[in-house]
Amino acid sequence: MTAPCLIGSGAGFSGDRVDAAGPVVREIARRGGGTIIFETIGERTLALGQLARTADPQAGYEPLLDQMLRPILSEALEGGVAIVGNFGCANPKAAARRIRALAAELGSATPRIAVVEGDDILPVLRPEDMAPWPEDGALPPPPGPMVSANAYIGAGAIADALRADAQIVVAGRVADPALVLGPLVAHHGWSFDDLDRIAAGTLAGHLLECGSQISGGYFADPGFKSVPRMAEIGFPIGAVEADGSLEIFKPADTGGRIDRATAIEQLLYEIHDPAAYLTPDVTLDITGVSIREIGPDRIRVEGAKGKPPPDRLKATLGYEGDWLGEAEISYAGPGCMARARLAAEIVEERLKVRGIETIAHRFDLIGLASSFGDDAGRFAEQFSAHEAPEVRLRLAVRTAGRAAADAATQEVLALYCCGPAGGGGVRSSVKRRVETRSCLVPRSLVSGRFAFQE
Numbered sequence: 001m002t003a004p005c006l007i008g009s010g011a012g013f014s015g016d017r018v019d020a021a022g023p024v025v026r027e028i029a030r031r032g033g034g035t036i037i038f039e040t041i042g043e044r045t046l047a048l049g050q051l052a053r054t055a056d057p058q059a060g061y062e063p064l065l066d067q068m069l070r071p072i073l074s075e076a077l078e079g080g081v082a083i084v085g086n087f088g089c090a091n092p093k094a095a096a097r098r099i100r101a102l103a104a105e106l107g108s109a110t111p112r113i114a115v116v117e118g119d120d121i122l123p124v125l126r127p128e129d130m131a132p133w134p135e136d137g138a139l140p141p142p143p144g145p146m147v148s149a150n151a152y153i154g155a156g157a158i159a160d161a162l163r164a165d166a167q168i169v170v171a172g173r174v175a176d177p178a179l180v181l182g183p184l185v186a187h188h189g190w191s192f193d194d195l196d197r198i199a200a201g202t203l204a205g206h207l208l209e210c211g212s213q214i215s216g217g218y219f220a221d222p223g224f225k226s227v228p229r230m231a232e233i234g235f236p237i238g239a240v241e242a243d244g245s246l247e248i249f250k251p252a253d254t255g256g257r258i259d260r261a262t263a264i265e266q267l268l269y270e271i272h273d274p275a276a277y278l279t280p281d282v283t284l285d286i287t288g289v290s291i292r293e294i295g296p297d298r299i300r301v302e303g304a305k306g307k308p309p310p311d312r313l314k315a316t317l318g319y320e321g322d323w324l325g326e327a328e329i330s331y332a333g334p335g336c337m338a339r340a341r342l343a344a345e346i347v348e349e350r351l352k353v354r355g356i357e358t359i360a361h362r363f364d365l366i367g368l369a370s371s372f373g374d375d376a377g378r379f380a381e382q383f384s385a386h387e388a389p390e391v392r393l394r395l396a397v398r399t400a401g402r403a404a405a406d407a408a409t410q411e412v413l414a415l416y417c418c419g420p421a422g423g424g425g426v427r428s429s430v431k432r433r434v435e436t437r438s439c440l441v442p443r444s445l446v447s448g449r450f451a452f453q454e
Contacts, residue, residue: 119174
C-alpha cells in the first residue's frame with residue numbers, strides 16, 4: 001500500500017485566477033509533497049493557440065503562463081510538488097523553454113521538464129481516417145483548409161514522465177482528467193488494465209480539473225446557493241488512496257465551500273451518459289458513485305466503475321476561418337432604446353450603400369436582446385415596451401476578408417456624428433478566426449509519449 005497521492009488544482013481554464021495556486025502548493029508541500037495541475041485548454045483556447053503560433057513560432061502556449069507559474073515555481077520545486085499542465089496548448093515545446101527561462105530568472109535550479117507529444121496528428125491524418133462527430137453534423141463545411149489536428153490523448157505519457165523523475169510535465173491536448181490520472185498511475189503503480197482504479201482516477205480528475213467549480217465557483221446563486229468569501233475562494237485538493245477512494249478538501253483559511261451539493265454539480269458537468277463517460281483511458285461509469293460529507297469542506301467519493309476505453313479518440317480539427325468584426329456604441333437616458341434601434345437601421349443601410357459584403361451579421365442591444373440573441377436581425381418584440389436607462393448596441397460581422405470587416409466596424413464609429421444623438425464609448429475589433437470541428441480517429445494514429453526538454 002502506498003500513501004495517499006495529493007493532487008491540487010491551480011487553474012481550471014485559460015484565464016483563471018493567477019494567484020489561486022499559491023495556497024494549494026503550500027498545503028501540498030506542508031503535507032509532504034504531491035502534484036499541482038493546471039487545466040487551461042479547451043477547443044476555443046486551442047484554436048487561439050494555433051492562431052498565435054501561426055503568427056509567431058515561439059507563441060501558441062497559455063498566454064498567462066508566466067503569471068500562473070512565477071508566484072509558485074520555486075516554492076513547488078523546493079517543496080516536492082510536481083507541476084503538470086496542458087498549458088503547452090498548441091506549442092508545448094515553446095512553453096517548456098519559457099518555463100526553463102522563468103526558473104533561471106527566479107534563481108531556481110534548472111528543473112527537469114518533460115514535454116508530452118503525440119496529440120498533433122495533422123501530418124498523418126487522412127480524410128478516410130475521420131469518422132463524423134455527431135454534434136457537428138448540422139454545421140456547414142469549414143471555409144478554409146485544415147491547419148491543425150489534435151487528438152485527445154490519455155494519461156500514459158504523463159505517468160511515464162513522472163516515473164522518470166520529471167518535476168514539470170508540459171502537455172498540449174490531453175484529456176482533462178488525464179492530468180490527474182497520470183500522477184495517480186505513477187504514484188500508486190496502477191495498471192491501465194485495472195479498469196476500476198483507472199475509472200476512479202479519471203473520476204478524481206473530472207472532479208478536480210475545473211478548479212473552483214467544485215469549491216463554490218460557478219455554483220453561487222444569491223438567495224438560492226450561498227458561497228462565502230468568493231473573492232478568496234480556495235481551489236480543491238484531492239487525496240487519492242491506492243484503492244481509488246478519494247477525499248477532496250481545500251486549503252485552510254480560504255473562501256468557498258466543498259460539500260455534497262458542489263460536488264454533485266461538478267460530477268454531472270459535461271457528462272452525456274452517466275454510465276459511459278468516454279475518455280482515452282477508460283469508459284467511466286458514475287451511476288454507483290457515492291459522495292459523503294466527512295467534515296467541514298471535506299467530502300469522500302467512492303464507487304467509480306470502469307469499462308474498456310473506446311476504439312476511437314476524439315480529435316479537434318482547426319480550419320482557416322473567416323474574419324470577425326465587432327463594434328459597440330452606447331446610448332443613455334430617455335429614448336435611448338429608440339436611438340439605438342435607429343443606429344442599427346442606419347448601419348444596416350450603410351452596409352448596403354457601400355456594398356460591404358458579409359457572410360453574416362447581426363445587431364444586439366446588450367441588456368435587452370443579446371445573450372439570447374436575435375439572428376433574424378429584429379429585436380425581440382416581448383421587450384418592446386421595456387425602457388432601459390441605458391443600452392449598448394453591438395454589431396458583429398463575419399466576412400471573407402479583413403477589408404470588409406474593417407469597413408463594417410468603421411460604420412459604427414461614424415455614428416458619433418452621423419447617427420442618433422448621444423452615442424458614445426465606441427469600441428471595435430477585427431480578428432482572423434480558426435474554425436474548429438471534431439471527429440473520431442483510430443487509436444493507431446495516436447501515440448502519446450514524452451521527451452525531456454534539452
